Amino acid sequence: MRQLFRVLAAVVLLFFILAAIAPNLLAPFDPLAIDPAAAFSSPSAGHVLGTDESGRDIYSRIIHGARPSLLIGAMATAIGLGIALVLGTIAGFGGRWLDFGIGRILEVLFALPGLLLALVFIALAGPGVTTTVIAVGITAAPGYARIIRGQILTLRSSPMVEAATVLGRSRFHVLRVHILPNALAPIGVLATLGLGQAILWAASLSFLGLGSPPPTPEWGAMLSAGRTYLSLAWWMTFFPGMAIVLVAAAATVLGRSTKFGGVR
Amino acid sequence: MNEQQAIVEVKNLSVSFGGSKVVKDVSFTVRAGECLALVGESGSGKSVTARSLLGLAGPGSTVTAETLTVAGQDGRSLSQRSWRTLRGKEVGFILQDALTSLDPLRTVGKEIDDSLRLHTRASGATRATRVMELLEAVGLDDPERRAGQRSGELSGGMRQRALIAAAIALDPQLIIADEPTTALDATIAASIMDLLGTLRQAGSGVLLISHDLAAVAKVADTIAVMQAGHIVERGTRDQIFHDPQHPYTRALLAAVPAGKPRFVKLSPTEEASSQVHTRDSEQKVTAAEDAGGEAGAVVRPVLSARKLSKSFAKGKHATFMAIKDVSFELLPGRTLGVVGESGSGKTTTARIVLGLLAPDAGAVELFDEPWSSAREVDRRSRRSQLGAIYQDPLSSFDPRLSVGSLLADAVSFGATRNPRSHAARITELLQMVGLDAEMSGRNPATLSGGQRQRLAIARALAPQPRVLICDEPVSALDVSVQAQVLDLLDELQQRLGLSYVFISHDLSVVRHMSDDVLVMRAGQVVESGATERIFTSPRHDYTRALLAASPLVGTQESGGGL
Known part of the structure; x- marks a missing residue:
C-alpha cells in the first residue's frame, strides 16, 4: 500500500517536472491563445479540462503553469534553506550570545503567521515573481534554521566531534568536515517536504494577485481568475487547484518515504 | 534435588527464522530450586532459546520441539491467551536493560502492580501491601518512597531490582533472567546475583542467560555452554570450571581475564599453548630511555x-x-x-x-x-x-x-x-x-x-x-x-x-x-x-x-x- 503511494507520487511529480521542462510535449494548445467562441466550455473531448473566460485551454495552461509554479517553490525553498543555514550555523556554533540573539529573532518570526510575514515583505518590496520567491523563502527559513541549529548543537557535543578534537582538528575543520555534512543529511528530506508547502504559499500569494501577473499561466493566478466564475465554470478553479494539491501531496509523500535514508 | 519436579522440560528444541536455524536441537530441564545458566556469545541462540519458553521467539520464527513443557503446560500448542497467563503468573522475565523495560512515565509501584492487577482479583489495598512487600524483598530501601518514583529517578541497580520485583510479583515457578547484570557495576551486579540466589533458594527455578561465564559462577548449579545454536557442553558448575571438555568452553574460560597475569594471551592463538610473555626488563629501560631522551637518567x-x-553546576546554586x-x-x-x-x-x-x-x-x-x-x-x-x-x-x-x-x-x-x-x-x-x-x-x-x-x-x-x-x-x-x-x-x-x-x-x-x-x-x-x-x-x-x-x-x- 505504502509502496503504491510512493510510486504514484513519483509518477505525479515526474509528470509535472516533465511539463515544466518541455510543456509543448504535453500541451495541445497555446496557453495564451484566445478563442472567445469557445469561452466557458465544460470539459469535453476537445478541451479535456474545459476552457476559461477567454476560451483558453485549461489543460494546456496547467501544463505551462508547471514551470513557474514549480520554479517558485524550488527557488523559495532554496532561499529559505540558504538563510537558515547561515542563521542556524551561527546560532549553533557561534557561542551563547549569538545563539541567544538569533533564537529571539527566530521566535519573533515564528510568532507571525507565515503568510502574513510574506505579505509584509511584499508590501515593502512591491509585488512580482521575484519578491514572491524571496518572501516565501524568508517565511520558510525560521523552521529550517531551528532544525539546523538543533542538529549542530547535538553533533557538537557528540563523541564523534570529541574524537576529532582529540585527533587535533580545529573547530572550523570539525564544523566544515564533520558537523555540517551530517547536519544537512536530514535537511534534504525536510526540503522535499517543504517544497510542497512553498508551492502552496506561492500559489496563495499569486491568488491574492501578488505573484505572477495575468495572463501568465500560474496555478495560483489561475485559481484567482476562476474564483469569479465559480458557480458558472467550476473547472476553472477545480483543476488548477488539483494540480497544486497533487504536487504538494506527491512531494510530501516522497519526502516522508525518504525520511530515514542517509541518516543512521 | 532430582526428586524436585521439573518446571521446564525441553527436548530437541529448534528455532529458525526464514531459512536459517538459530537454535538446533537444544534440550535441558530446570527444576524447582535449581539455577541453570545458558552461556554463549552474542548470536549463539541463548536469548532466542529463553524467549521460546515464553512464546516470544519473535515474528517470523518457527519453533519445533519434541517436548516443550513450561510450568506443566505444553508450549507447542498454547494459544496467545494462555501464553499471556503463563508469562504473568508462572514465569517471570527479567531483561538486561531495565531502563527500557520500565515505562518512564509511570511510577515503579504502578509497574509492579500491573501483574497483580491483571492476574489476580485482589483489592487495591491488598495489592498495595503486596507491592511494598515485593520492594522490600528485592532489597530496595524505603519502599514507600521508591513505589512513588519513576524509572528515571532510580539508579541502574535499583531499576533492575524493581524489574525483578515485578517479575516475582505472583511467585512464579520459573524466573528467566537475560543478561541481568551486564549493564551494572561490579558491586551492584553481585548483589543482584545474590538476590537471584535467594529466589532460587525460596524454591523458584532460575534460567540465567549470560555471555560471561564468570558472571554466572556464583549462582548457577548447572551450566550449559551454547555455540552457534547448539549446546556444546553441559555440566555442574565445578565440572565446567575445573574440567572443561569442549574446546569452546575452554576458550570461554581462557577469555576470563580474572587471575591471569599480564601478557598472558586470553584468546586462542595458533601456537599450541598460550605463552607467557614475560617482559624483558632491559627492553623496558630502553623504551623508557627513548621517551626520556637521556640514558641513565x-x-x-x-x-x-x-x-x-x-x-559541575548542578541546579542553580549547588x-x-x-x-x-x-x-x-x-x-x-x-x-x-x-x-x-x-x-x-x-x-x-x-x-x-x-x-x-x-x-x-x-x-x-x-x-x-x-x-x-x-x-x-x-x-x-x-x-x-x-x-x-x-x-x-x-x-x-x-x-x-x-x-x-x-x-x-x-x-x-x-x-x-x-x-x-x-x-x-x-x-x-x-x-x-x-x-x-x-x-x-x-x-x-x-x-x-x-x-x-x-x-x-x-x-x-x-x-x-x-x-x-x-x-x-x-x-x-x-x-x-x-x-x-x-x-x-x-x-x-x-x-x-x-x-x-x-x-x-x-x-x-x-x-x-x-x-x-x-x-x-x-x-x-x-x-x-x-x-x-x-x-x-x-x-x-x-x-x-x-x-x-x-x-x-x-x-x-x-x-x-x-
Whole structure:
C-alpha cells in the first residue's frame, strides 16, 4: 500500500517536472491563445479540462503553469534553506550570545503567521515573481534554521566531534568536515517536504494577485481568475487547484518515504 | 534435588527464522530450586532459546520441539491467551536493560502492580501491601518512597531490582533472567546475583542467560555452554570450571581475564599453548630511555596529573564535585589502570587528560610540558602524541565515512578523506590491528563490535601517539571478543612501546592489563599502587568491597590451566 503511494507520487511529480521542462510535449494548445467562441466550455473531448473566460485551454495552461509554479517553490525553498543555514550555523556554533540573539529573532518570526510575514515583505518590496520567491523563502527559513541549529548543537557535543578534537582538528575543520555534512543529511528530506508547502504559499500569494501577473499561466493566478466564475465554470478553479494539491501531496509523500535514508 | 519436579522440560528444541536455524536441537530441564545458566556469545541462540519458553521467539520464527513443557503446560500448542497467563503468573522475565523495560512515565509501584492487577482479583489495598512487600524483598530501601518514583529517578541497580520485583510479583515457578547484570557495576551486579540466589533458594527455578561465564559462577548449579545454536557442553558448575571438555568452553574460560597475569594471551592463538610473555626488563629501560631522551637518567613520566579537581553546576546554586585532588603518573611503556564504579569520576579524569575539559585546579603535564593549562591552539600540534579509544567506537566515527576514509583522515591529519591517497599506510594500520585490508570500503556500522573497536584502535594509532587513553574500551564487548581486543592492546604496547591509561569498571580486566592501579570512588582516589599489591593486600575498605564483589577474582588460578 505504502509502496503504491510512493510510486504514484513519483509518477505525479515526474509528470509535472516533465511539463515544466518541455510543456509543448504535453500541451495541445497555446496557453495564451484566445478563442472567445469557445469561452466557458465544460470539459469535453476537445478541451479535456474545459476552457476559461477567454476560451483558453485549461489543460494546456496547467501544463505551462508547471514551470513557474514549480520554479517558485524550488527557488523559495532554496532561499529559505540558504538563510537558515547561515542563521542556524551561527546560532549553533557561534557561542551563547549569538545563539541567544538569533533564537529571539527566530521566535519573533515564528510568532507571525507565515503568510502574513510574506505579505509584509511584499508590501515593502512591491509585488512580482521575484519578491514572491524571496518572501516565501524568508517565511520558510525560521523552521529550517531551528532544525539546523538543533542538529549542530547535538553533533557538537557528540563523541564523534570529541574524537576529532582529540585527533587535533580545529573547530572550523570539525564544523566544515564533520558537523555540517551530517547536519544537512536530514535537511534534504525536510526540503522535499517543504517544497510542497512553498508551492502552496506561492500559489496563495499569486491568488491574492501578488505573484505572477495575468495572463501568465500560474496555478495560483489561475485559481484567482476562476474564483469569479465559480458557480458558472467550476473547472476553472477545480483543476488548477488539483494540480497544486497533487504536487504538494506527491512531494510530501516522497519526502516522508525518504525520511530515514542517509541518516543512521 | 532430582526428586524436585521439573518446571521446564525441553527436548530437541529448534528455532529458525526464514531459512536459517538459530537454535538446533537444544534440550535441558530446570527444576524447582535449581539455577541453570545458558552461556554463549552474542548470536549463539541463548536469548532466542529463553524467549521460546515464553512464546516470544519473535515474528517470523518457527519453533519445533519434541517436548516443550513450561510450568506443566505444553508450549507447542498454547494459544496467545494462555501464553499471556503463563508469562504473568508462572514465569517471570527479567531483561538486561531495565531502563527500557520500565515505562518512564509511570511510577515503579504502578509497574509492579500491573501483574497483580491483571492476574489476580485482589483489592487495591491488598495489592498495595503486596507491592511494598515485593520492594522490600528485592532489597530496595524505603519502599514507600521508591513505589512513588519513576524509572528515571532510580539508579541502574535499583531499576533492575524493581524489574525483578515485578517479575516475582505472583511467585512464579520459573524466573528467566537475560543478561541481568551486564549493564551494572561490579558491586551492584553481585548483589543482584545474590538476590537471584535467594529466589532460587525460596524454591523458584532460575534460567540465567549470560555471555560471561564468570558472571554466572556464583549462582548457577548447572551450566550449559551454547555455540552457534547448539549446546556444546553441559555440566555442574565445578565440572565446567575445573574440567572443561569442549574446546569452546575452554576458550570461554581462557577469555576470563580474572587471575591471569599480564601478557598472558586470553584468546586462542595458533601456537599450541598460550605463552607467557614475560617482559624483558632491559627492553623496558630502553623504551623508557627513548621517551626520556637521556640514558641513565631517572625515568620521567610521559603523563602526570597533579591534584586535579573539577566540579559541575548542578541546579542553580549547588555544585557537584566530579573529581577532587586526583594525582597520578604514567611511566613510559607502562599501563595505569583506573578502576571505579559509574559516577566515580573516571571519565571526567580522562576528559581532562585528553584536554577536552579544563580542570578547576591542578594540572596535567605531557612529556614534562604543560598540557591542561596550554591553549588549544598551541596544544593542537602536540595532540598526535596522545590518542584515545572509547567504549562506543561507532559513535566516535563520522557516520558518513567508510573505514578507509576514517583512516585516511587520521593519517593525513585531516587533510584528506580519500582512502587512495594513503593506501599503503591504511593497509598497514588495518593489518596491525588484525583487520582485513579489504574492509577499507565498508561502513563501520556494518562491522561487529570487536571489529569496530579494532578500527578505533587503528585510527588512534594513525598519528603515531606515545600515550593511549582507553576509556572502558571492552565494556560493551562479549567476553571472548574482549579477550581478543585486550590481547591486541597488549601486543601493540609491546611492539610500539606505548603507555596506556586504562579505565574500566571491571576489576579483573584492570588487573590483567595494568602495572599500576588507581582505585577511584566518588571523585577521589582511595588507593593507588602496584597492581599486585592492590589486589593481594588492599588497604582501603572500598577496594576490599570491590574485590569481594568481583566474580572469580583470585579463585580462577585453578581454572586457568589451559
